[in-house]
Amino acid sequence: MKQPTTYEQQVELIKKKGFRVEDDDKCIEFLHQANYYRLMAYLLPFKKRDGTYVKGIDFNRIKRIYEFDGRLRAILFQSIEEIELYLRTQFAYYSAHKYGTLGYLDVNNYSTKLDAESFFRHIDSSIEDHKKTMVVKHHKEKYGGQFPIWVAIEFFSIGMMSYYYAGMKVEDQKALAKDLYTANPALLKSWLRCLTDLRNQCAHYSRLYAWVFSAIPKMPRDCSFVSDRRLFSQIMMVKFLYPNKQKWSSKSLNELQALIEEYKEDISLRHIGFPENWEELLEN
Numbered sequence: 001m002k003q004p005t006t007y008e009q010q011v012e013l014i015k016k017k018g019f020r021v022e023d024d025d026k027c028i029e030f031l032h033q034a035n036y037y038r039l040m041a042y043l044l045p046f047k048k049r050d051g052t053y054v055k056g057i058d059f060n061r062i063k064r065i066y067e068f069d070g071r072l073r074a075i076l077f078q079s080i081e082e083i084e085l086y087l088r089t090q091f092a093y094y095s096a097h098k099y100g101t102l103g104y105l106d107v108n109n110y111s112t113k114l115d116a117e118s119f120f121r122h123i124d125s126s127i128e129d130h131k132k133t134m135v136v137k138h139h140k141e142k143y144g145g146q147f148p149i150w151v152a153i154e155f156f157s158i159g160m161m162s163y164y165y166a167g168m169k170v171e172d173q174k175a176l177a178k179d180l181y182t183a184n185p186a187l188l189k190s191w192l193r194c195l196t197d198l199r200n201q202c203a204h205y206s207r208l209y210a211w212v213f214s215a216i217p218k219m220p221r222d223c224s225f226v227s228d229r230r231l232f233s234q235i236m237m238v239k240f241l242y243p244n245k246q247k248w249s250s251k252s253l254n255e256l257q258a259l260i261e262e263y264k265e266d267i268s269l270r271h272i273g274f275p276e277n278w279e280e281l282l283e284n
Contacts, residue, residue: 010036017043018055019062030063038207042066045210045271064266069209071259077202079238079252080195084158086243087192090180091164092150094172104149114167122163126155158199162192181240183220190218191237198234210271225281230273236281245284253282 005013007028011021013036021027031039042062046054099109105123107116127147130136135154139147156164165173166189173185181188194217201208213229217237227233235256242248257279260267275281 005036007031014059018053019043019057019059021059027059034066039066041207042069042209045268061266064263065209068259068263068267069207070205072208072256073202073205075252075255075259076198076208076235076238079242079248080158080199080202082243083195083238083241084161084199087161087180087241088153088156090176091161092153094176095149098172101148102146104152109169110167111169116167119160119163119167122160123152123155126157126160127152130155158192159196162189162196165189165192183240187218187220187240190215191241194234194237195241198238208272209267223281225275228273232273232275232278239282249284253279256282 008024010031011024011027014027015021039062042065043053046057048054095104095109099106103109105120107114110116110119127136135151139145139151153161165176168176170185173188177183177185177188194213194215197213197215200206201211208231211231213231213234216227216229217233219225219227219236220240223236225233225236227236238252239248242252260269269278
């Protein structure tokens with residue numbers, strides 16, 4: 001196993017890789033905040049095929065990219081939160097009015113492709129994780145542990161939400177995709193799958209800059225952008241899912257534009273998969 005290094009040794013290692021450190025003390029101060037191992041991932045865009053790094057890159061640029069990444073996560077996470085709350089509301093409303101208060105617990109209301117045993121076990125587990133909350137205590141004491149769909153869905157993770165939708169009957173998938181997004185089930189399933197990954201990256205403070213995602217979000221037929229595994233494709237997916245189109249343009253997109261403008265001298269749009277016409281694509 002590798003042995004631990006001091007902050008001073010970490011600075012020397014950064015220099016040895018070919019990065020320029022103008023002020024050792026300021027570099028050490030930053031390393032107190034950012035784990036060296038975590039920070040090394042932000043050097044990867046400057047790594048050449050032979051394993052060496054581009055020489056002479058100012059370490060302050062790495063610091064700025066790191067800061068940019070954190071602020072970008074905050075912008076996206078806020079948008080994801082609004083999407084998540086919207087989907088919880090809409091899914092619960094649809095299920096309650098079509099299948100009844102506890103219809104979500106009836107295996108007959110799902111597609112045969114759903115692993116019902118696993119899904120119901122996850123529901124029980126999610127409720128158990130919140131057993132000390134007043135909501136769970138109230139429903140156990142007053143309703144014998146029965147939870148209406150609009151209560152239970154508040155305990156679903158975004159991954160469970162994605163699984164829940166994928167397990168619905170095709171007719172229900174079509175109805176929700178059309179009513180909520182004028183889309184089809186294939187698109188919505190793809191977006192929810194990708195939203196799960198992106199949300200987890202943001203929630204766990206994981207790197208977005210130059211990250212390669214595991215899934216590629218599908219694009220609508222009338223969209224000219226060809227998606228890939230880079231960040232911009234995920235942001236396009238967030239735009240499609242965002243419930244308030246006017247707020248997307250006036251707030252989320254404005255914040256993103258301002259952030260990129262502030263850090264444009266240090267970041268590379270190529271590293272995050274942004275095409276030249278990215279602003280046009282992210283407009284409604």
